[in-house]
Amino acid sequence: MTDLLIRPAQSHDRDAIWSILEPILRAGDVYALPRDWDGERALAYWFSPAHHVFVAESAGAVLGSYYVRANQLGPGDHVANGTYATHPEARGRGIARAMGLHSFETARALGFSAMQFNLVVATNTHAVALWTSLGLREVGRLPGVFRHPTLGPVDALVMHRPL
Amino acid sequence: MTDLLIRPAQSHDRDAIWSILEPILRAGDVYALPRDWDGERALAYWFSPAHHVFVAESAGAVLGSYYVRANQLGPGDHVANGTYATHPEARGRGIARAMGLHSFETARALGFSAMQFNLVVATNTHAVALWTSLGLREVGRLPGVFRHPTLGPVDALVMHRPL
Numbered sequence: 001m002t003d004l005l006i007r008p009a010q011s012h013d014r015d016a017i018w019s020i021l022e023p024i025l026r027a028g029d030v031y032a033l034p035r036d037w038d039g040e041r042a043l044a045y046w047f048s049p050a051h052h053v054f055v056a057e058s059a060g061a062v063l064g065s066y067y068v069r070a071n072q073l074g075p076g077d078h079v080a081n082g083t084y085a086t087h088p089e090a091r092g093r094g095i096a097r098a099m100g101l102h103s104f105e106t107a108r109a110l111g112f113s114a115m116q117f118n119l120v121v122a123t124n125t126h127a128v129a130l131w132t133s134l135g136l137r138e139v140g141r142l143p144g145v146f147r148h149p150t151l152g153p154v155d156a157l158v159m160h161r162p163l
Numbered sequence: 164m165t166d167l168l169i170r171p172a173q174s175h176d177r178d179a180i181w182s183i184l185e186p187i188l189r190a191g192d193v194y195a196l197p198r199d200w201d202g203e204r205a206l207a208y209w210f211s212p213a214h215h216v217f218v219a220e221s222a223g224a225v226l227g228s229y230y231v232r233a234n235q236l237g238p239g240d241h242v243a244n245g246t247y248a249t250h251p252e253a254r255g256r257g258i259a260r261a262m263g264l265h266s267f268e269t270a271r272a273l274g275f276s277a278m279q280f281n282l283v284v285a286t287n288t289h290a291v292a293l294w295t296s297l298g299l300r301e302v303g304r305l306p307g308v309f310r311h312p313t314l315g316p317v318d319a320l321v322m323h324r325p326l
Contacts, residue, residue: 032239072282075310076195076319116305118281119235140303140321142279147238156239158303158321 004095006102009053009065014043016062017055020087021046028149030127031083032119032156052106056086056095063090066099068107071116080112080163096127100134108163115161121146122155136161167258169265172216172228177206179225180218183250184209191312193290194246195282195319215269219249219258226253229262231270234279243275243326259290263297271326278324284309285318299324 009017018039025042028035033045046067047053056064064086071081082103086095107115117136120127140158148154172180181202188205191198196208209230210216219227227249234244245266249258270278280299283290303321311317 028238032235032237034237072195072308074195074197075191075312076282076308078310078316079308114306114308116308119239139305142302142321143277143323145235145239145242145277145279145323147241149238153241158305160306160308 003058004063004098005057006054006099007057009047009055013055013062013065014039014047017046017053017065017085018043020062020065020085023088024085030121030124032146052110054099054102054106056099056102058090063087063093064095064099066103068103068110068112070112071118078112079114079116079160080107080110081116081118082107096130097134100130104134104163113163115163117157117159119146119156120159121148122157123148123151128157128159131159134161166221167226167261168220169217169262170220172210172218176218176225176228177202177210180209180216180228180248181206183225183228183248186251187248193284193287195309215273217262217265217269219262219265221253226250226256227258227262229266231266231273231275233275234281241275242277242279242323243270243273244279244281245270259293260297263293267297267326276326278326280320280322282309283320283322284311285320286311286314291320291322294322297324 021042050069051067053067055062066084068080068082070077071079084099136159138157139160142156144153146154146156184205213232214230216230218225229247231243231245233240234242299322301320302323305319307316309317309319
């Protein structure tokens with residue numbers, strides 16, 4: 001998508017972000033977050049003080065959002081962590097890829113030297129393929145740590161790349 | 164140690180717990196937590212609402228403390244996470260091992276089905292050996308994610324065991 005604008009999220013983006021997060025939370029197959037969170041609780045999490053939140057916008061419509069943050073504190077605070085959400089109706093248009101690349105630049109600008117994802121659900125093959133194509137590699141496989149709504153306990157991957 | 168009592172922490176244990184945590188934080192070679200936290204900040208973290216905090220006591224003296232919590236939310240909340248601290252002058256007496264075993268029982272009683280440690284500093288060979296002897300296995304190796312105060316960036320292990 002050449003017309004995609006990725007910019008810091010503002011408070012007026014909250015409803016649009018919730019419309020993206022809600023179906024992903026309810027589906028329960030991607031995030032290790034409560035499936036029954038309401039908008040207030042989910043947005044309080046998404047906009048946590050330690051999160052740098054961005055939205056991806058096309059023709060005035062917010063189609064995706066992500067945040068980056070320090071993955072750990074103290075002697076681990078040189079590694080970033082990110083979480084990404086694309087509107088279900090806007091999938092397949094390269095929005096997640098664009099947000100991923102943007103998030104690496106953001107993390108570099110914030111002083112981080114690596115990106116780590118702590119829990120990429122192994123059955124989320126689109127995500128695994130996307131992150132692999134963007135230079136992340138599997139550095140761990142967590143056995144059965146995610147309860148998939150239809151598949152039961154499935155593995156999750158820890159993925160990492162230098163920035 | 165046969166005379167070790169492990170019990171839920173109380174507010175009157177705070178000073179004793181801080182005397183254990185402070186030297187570990189200041190050394191900066193074990194926890195991904197800020198080295199410069201003061202007692203108030205460290206104890207607010209240790210006693211976070213989601214943490215179940217215990218102390219190990221011998222002859223009326225608190226020699227160790229640990230907490231367990233859910234490692235993730237929602238579809239990941241069946242896996243526990245724990246953090247452990249032994250008073251530097253009480254090392255080598257099996258206190259960490261006793262707390263580890265106690266934490267597994269605690270986690271089981273709370274309904275968790277596995278234990279995961281997200282960041283065991285690879286150079287902390289005592290910890291790696293202890294957890295391995297207690298049935299945890301390395302399920303991931305995180306490259307350079309911990310800035311050791313003398314060794315520079317070192318790897319950390321993700322360790323896991325069913326309960």
